[in-house]
Amino acid sequence: MSRTREFLRRILPQLVTLAAVLGLIAAVYPGFFEVSMANGRLYGSLIDILNRGAPVALLAIGMTLVIATRGIDLSVGAIMAICGAVAAAAITSGLGLAAALGLALAAGLACGLWNGLLVVLFGIQPIVATLILMVAGRGIAQLVTEGAILTFTHEGLIFLGSGAVFGVPTPVLIWFAAGALALLVVRRTALGMLIEAVGINRRAGALAGVGAGALIVAVYMVSGLCAGMAGVIAAADIRGADANNAGLWLELDAILAVVIGGTSLLGGRFSIAASLIGAMIIQSVNTGILLSGFPPEFNLIIKAAIIIVILVLQSPRLRAGPRLRRPGGRVRGASAAEKKERVTS
């Protein structure tokens, strides 16, 4: 009961933001909330947001866990390209769907393992460790596709990108299922708490007997796996693996989703649900700008402006500011000192 309330209070700011963004779009574009059914599939802007947001949502799941351990994974966009390429190469060389998916996801796990080992065994800072694969990954993907866009016509694989089950687009189902599974595993087992402990104070966690190294490798592998799923969906959507452009810059959107979701880049407390809502906020902004009819060259600027507004509104300083100021005209420095004291004493 109280855990449900805790959960709702945690994701409330993100829900409010999402509602505000959606409301804003609806004000500019009246038909925004309309959803219709055609050819056994749901259509409408909302469905489109859920569908288009799938890759970033999937990436955000893994990224949340990585960031919770005080890490970061810059390589997820490149891993998407690798896994998309592997799936396409496997399916065009005549392997079955299960084998192609298995290979693609295994490639994602292997990439995550590589990142995790660099971070844990060699103690390389996560941002540098994952930068290596971010750069090299597209090269690997190009080797797999032999430099071309590797197209395919396998119906089963394409279904993952543009099919629908009971009218709901497959990518939406996939990210919903992955999100729900991750949420369940993390909060119904002790994994979430152990990840948070390691993220807040890795040494203390290790000294309490937490297998911190294994845990960190595992979260990078989860991130690789999520990127693998996202890569397959992205490839299936365009019916081909584009080593150069698949997942390009999506690592930044994924990090942004986590930040909007309120998880600190310094590690520790995290919320996968809030990150997923963060991913949807980003996609809503993207879709909203397109719908609103602004000239496309404004898109990135408007997106940046909206995101600045969101982040400023969510910043703890802004929220704390009016509350701490007292009638006596207290100076800011003193309130800060007082706040610090409450933490340290």
Place this chain on the structure above:
Amino acid sequence: MEDREPLLRAQGVTKAFPGALALDGVDFTLRRGEVHALLGENGAGKSTLVKCLTGAYRRDGGDILLDGRPIDPRDTQAAQELGIGTVYQEVNLLENLTVAENLLLGRQPRRMGLVSPGATRAAAREMLAGYGLDIDVGRTLGSYPVAIRQVVAIARAVSLSGKVLILDEPTASLDAREVEMLFGVIEGLRARGLGIVFISHFLDQVFRICDRVTVLRNGRLVGARDTRGLDRVGLVNMMLGRELSEETRAHGRTDGPQGAPALTFRGFGRAGRIAPVDLEIRRGEVVGVAGLLGSGRTELAETIFGVTPHDSGAAEAGGSRLSLASPRAAVAAGFGFCPEDRKTDALVGDLTIRENIVLALQARRGWARPVPRREQAALAEEYIARLDIRTTDAEKPAGQLSGGNQQKVILARWLATNPRFLILDEPTRGIDVGAHAEIIRLIEELCAAGMSLLVISSELDELVSYSHRVMVLRDRAQVAALEGAGITVESIVSAIAAPEPEGAPA
């Protein structure tokens, strides 16, 4: 003693925080040319009072008079300008700047609008004259030991303020020689007529340097006394508000358990950390570890616990060999370890008290078998009550607790795993007198319940009072093993000091 006109007088100072009255009408008087100790358990209100005096907090009520004139500093800078300077335990100077720059930061002598390094150094040397420091003011502050930095901080505070100097636990991280040096500086300032407020947990130092003491408890004034004529028991009773029934034993405990050892370490060591030691511990036995800082005490504990895994020897329990290759393995073997540096090595500050308590238990069970939330809450409640952890509830971030309560949370974390062997590294360092006594009582309780303990401590009285045996380390090797009646403060000191390990029974 003649009644000199007070330099600083606080009357009925009151400060409330949400949910707590931190100061309740406290009076405090500081005379010229005196060192005045401000004492009390953690949470008694010492820090709050100091912060009200220095403007870091705005008081809710009461008056503060400096030289008979009411003052109301808006912030620490205003207090500094009025003449009240503060030096905190963690010296808040800039380690990457030179000593001279630190001393004169913000008011460096300029020539044609540019800072003049030569003039800065000259002014700095002038400021440090009279402190008995012979250092190169052109070197970075970080290249000097903490004691020097402390004196530099004091010099800066005195030159900025010059009437009242508040020292908040200045000696916490100094060794005995450095403490003497600092006291020399303090005595010099006292002779110059400054009023000095001295906050410390070390009663010896209070009696050594202070002229008067003011004791606070639970935000209220207990009383102010002249140090001369005050006895220690009386002072401790003022601080605790209860009789401390802690008779110090003259020698170690002789009621040690007999029988086969529960744990045996043979030739157990790690190259470069701790030379191989032999150690046997029975059930219900407390083995103390003594030695100077850097003698290998913490290294021994960390090697046993697998933090830096041993590379020689072996450990056995009941005839079977134990793997101690990592903390995880040590926890699996039923070991627990409360490290010396709670903040960096043990506490997970942003997690709740409940989560901190169940952490080790959960880690041992593995992630797939979570401790049910109801059980977690029950464990937390049990240990909060049993160890008297002062908190409003178990869902508060553990980082918000005071030092002694944090230590109890870490203890609770290990007790929850029901270990057979518990290593405590300086369990009473940096915590207040009350929590101190409780932790010693707990050590005795645990040992009576059959747990084996290895306790590292710098406080020899303390070691003598609860140890059945004491292991003395020097230069990262065991130099003596004392037992029962053979454990006295003197025998430990002479073992630490002895130049040669002469026929020490191993």
